[in-house]
Amino acid sequence: MARYIALIDGKAGAYGVVFPDLPGCTAMGKTMDDALANATEALRDWVEVTEESGAKVPRPRALEALRRDPEVRSALASGAGIATVPLVRETGKPVKANLSIDSGVLAAIDEEAERRNLTRSSFVELLARTMLPKVA
Numbered sequence: 001m002a003r004y005i006a007l008i009d010g011k012a013g014a015y016g017v018v019f020p021d022l023p024g025c026t027a028m029g030k031t032m033d034d035a036l037a038n039a040t041e042a043l044r045d046w047v048e049v050t051e052e053s054g055a056k057v058p059r060p061r062a063l064e065a066l067r068r069d070p071e072v073r074s075a076l077a078s079g080a081g082i083a084t085v086p087l088v089r090e091t092g093k094p095v096k097a098n099l100s101i102d103s104g105v106l107a108a109i110d111e112e113a114e115r116r117n118l119t120r121s122s123f124v125e126l127l128a129r130t131m132l133p134k135v136a
Contacts, residue, residue, distance in 0.1 A: 002087040004060045006039055007072065008032060009080040017083070020072050021058050022046055039085050047087060088129075094121075 008017045015035035017027040025046040029035030050057050063082070066072045076082070101109070113123035 002060055003084045004043060004087065005063055005066050006036075006083045006085045007075050007080040008035060008039075008083050009075065009078070010035070017042070017085075018075075019043065019046075019085070020066055020069060021060055036083055036085065039083070040088060043085050043087055044089060047089075099124075 004019050004021055006017045006019050008015055010016050013030050015029050015032050017029075017035050017039040019025040019039075022043070025042055027035055027038035027042040029038050047057050061069075067076070109123060110120055113120050116123065118126070
């Protein structure tokens with residue numbers, strides 16, 4: 001899974017995310033968590049639109065290379081933070097996965113899934129979607 005470096009800046013109630021490797025790919029949110037969640041969607045959508053237009057999607061640069069970029073260096077000096085955002089592509093095709101999970105944890109998953117009126121699979125997917133975007 002590709003991970004792109006993003007810059008996040010702003011203040012409480014208004015955060016913005018930009019991807020130095022992907023011109024025009026931006027996201028916003030009231031909280032940093034919201035902005036990063038929106039960035040995951042923006043990244044996926046940007047890549048899909050770019051590929052559909054026949055253009056090539058740039059590969060993510062290494063953090064060291066980005067830190068040498070004058071625009072990135074300036075943003076960081078102005079207080080921007082760095083986050084990694086995974087490119088999560090939705091295929092619409094469910095697949096079976098065999099996972100080994102502690103029996104007590106599995107019981108808690110099943111209980112919470114039932115409480116939320118979800119299947120075990122949909123609950124685990126919801127957890128994964130929540131946890132994938134991580135701040136670097």
